[in-house]
Amino acid sequence: KKLRTVGNPDTRFQEDALRLLRGLRFVNVLNQKLLTTTKKKKPDPTDKVRLFDFEPETWKSIKSNHTLLKTIAKERIKEELTKAFSQGNPFGLIGLLDEAEMLAILFPALALTKHVDQPIRYHPFDIYSHIILTLYHLQEINQNYLVRFAMLYHDVGKVGQYAEYGKNLSKEEIRTLLAGPLNHRFSSAVLAEEDFRKLGFSHKEIEEIQRYIREHHTPGEILLGNPQNRAKRLRKLLSEAGFERVNNLLDINIADRMGMYNPLQNASDLSDSRYLKKLLLDLEQEEGQFRAKDLAIKGKDIMEHFHLKPGKIIGELLEVALDRVLGDIKNRNKPDQIFANLANHLKNLSNRDGTHSSTQEK
Template sequence: MDINLPKGVRYILKELSTHGHEGYVVGGCIRDVLIGIAPKDYDVTTSATPEEVMSLFKKTVPTGLKHGTVEVHTHDGAYDVTTYRMDGEYEAHRYPKNVIFVDDLVEDLRRRDITINAIAYNPEKGIIDPFNGTEDIHHKIIRAVGNPILRFKEDALRILRAVRLSTTLNFNIEENTLKAMVETMDGLRFISEERIREELNNILLSKNPARGIRMLFDLGIMKYVLPELMTMSGFLQHNPHHDKDVLGHTLEVLTHVPADLPVRLAALFHDSGKPSTFTMDEKGIGHFYGHEKRSRDIAHEVLMRLKYDHKTIRKVETLVYFHMTSTDMKNEVKLKKFITKLGSENLNGLIDLKIADFIGKPEGSDDKLFEINSFRNRIEHIINRGDPLTVRDLAVNGKDVLALGIREGQEVGRILEALLEKVLKNPDDNHKEILLEYARKEIYR
């Protein structure tokens, strides 16, 4: 089998071979090629030591000498070249205390997590697959290399990686591998928030995020990833607008929002506050008054813990908090105030979330979808018109008001708010002379 490799990779393999060293492309890139996916990057493994690799190529960066990795720069990019190795004893359920460089490719492949990641390729020697990864690709199976319990005890992050690969590739996890994941998942307690966040992001941005999130819940792994969401599973809503538990509805919404990380995070958290705000009336109907506020608070707590950037956190909080906004709003002053609170940059995300939220409910209606899109159109019309929406948009400022003889700063703020209220109703009045005249009337009211 001939795999079309980048020129830089072929150059590295040729140079290694010319100087008496083995070299193979290995791991996820070969897996992706065999599946039919374009690889994002290429990794090379070799019998050459890091020092030998650095001596062979003009420009190298010793990015991970402790683990045998050297970054080799070529004309068409930089590639990681790592020496064959065996891992020593693992610590903290994540990293080997030490590595032992070896000259045996199979031993290097043996230390890897999943069989489909333990495949190597060399243009002259072809596919090297001692753990039958190509067969598992054919049968769409995720299977641990060797003893699955040992693999997951060595590095608990491999548990989330298996879920992520199962989600993104739409593969099933082999039974013994699945059992080992459940048996060893306590090790996830020792994994850093950043690592968990990255695997969660990959699951959420896949073509079928609901599959991955459901798997985390069903296996009990979610209690180590997002324990704050565990109460959603099995929580019946007792409401005619919902025919699923909170988790089931959430997964429906997650399925129908676009692959934008803040929007998918908002979909995941939008009803997370329902279990803690649940009440039932005398007719046996369930209500969740204020759940959007509680859901926002949960999202904030979780995203801060997982160290998301502040921009993402703010957007997710905003979308979650406003997801219950009535789309029947037609009063332009109210719409303008809403735009200011929401932020025009969040409009499309909110509409995507509201449409998915509606689709996830049992009562399907084209009228409701029309209402949501009409709501979007009304807001976009106001934004495109360029109407003043905030005090900053007024034709006067605090200094102009102070020049009228006002001394108290608080009074200045009150007058500016009064001017904004006037302009929200009549945008054409946003001229300095008109506003100053109105301000004088406010002063002597």
């Protein structure tokens, strides 16, 4: 089965260049539907899977006219890309865009990751291959188009990071890197803002994409930390971001780890990541999203109890209280316990720098 234009393909694409992108999306969607249908049937080794393809002259015209994409209003391109990434196989679309020489036009930062090798002890693939593998795994478990776009750009900043720092860093160099703007989580988010703004994405959509990119290592950091603190750290993340965002981050973490391995080989043990998913679900069902407003005390209570005036210190003390309560919401969210903990905190502040020395409890 082949997709062809009505009449001369050059004429059709020059009439409306969006047909270039729409044609790729149609073929990708139709192939995904065929593959899905085939998987549901009882396997028969004599069956031949007939996939959709482009009629040769149509495909030749798509490639020769690919620069016409630059003439399309960004709002129309954004609509097509959103449809494609909301459907079943964005991984397949990226492959078609690459083959049709459109990748660098639509996703320039992603195109620059091709053939950029990574440290072999962490990644056996170049940056681009790793990214599209993670997208492949993510689309199997998460349908959110913004999460998928974040996965597409989560590591694009590594190009600049490797160019500046190289790939075999000392511990001191790693500390310097993580504290600076070339930390790929931050530089990737900057590149995403640049490219998705040019594609017509809204400020709100771009912020969401950037948030996932900046935080995509957070689940891994929780797993590498003290196992006894995992529930508390997950509660804090849940408090700040909400269930849906945290669940999306955990999906990104799983896909990122799976993208480090050849799909034909056994992937890494993901039991710890899946444990976090279960823990998140348990916390959501048992406790919900616990935030500062859910504390047993309010800012005015702190001011009255410690004879403090309104100011920055009140917000800081609420954060201290929240951090403490998140360790054990059921038993610690009690006024007397919160005030006792804050009294110790203020005492430590006073001993450290002499501030709040006149603060007294009732």
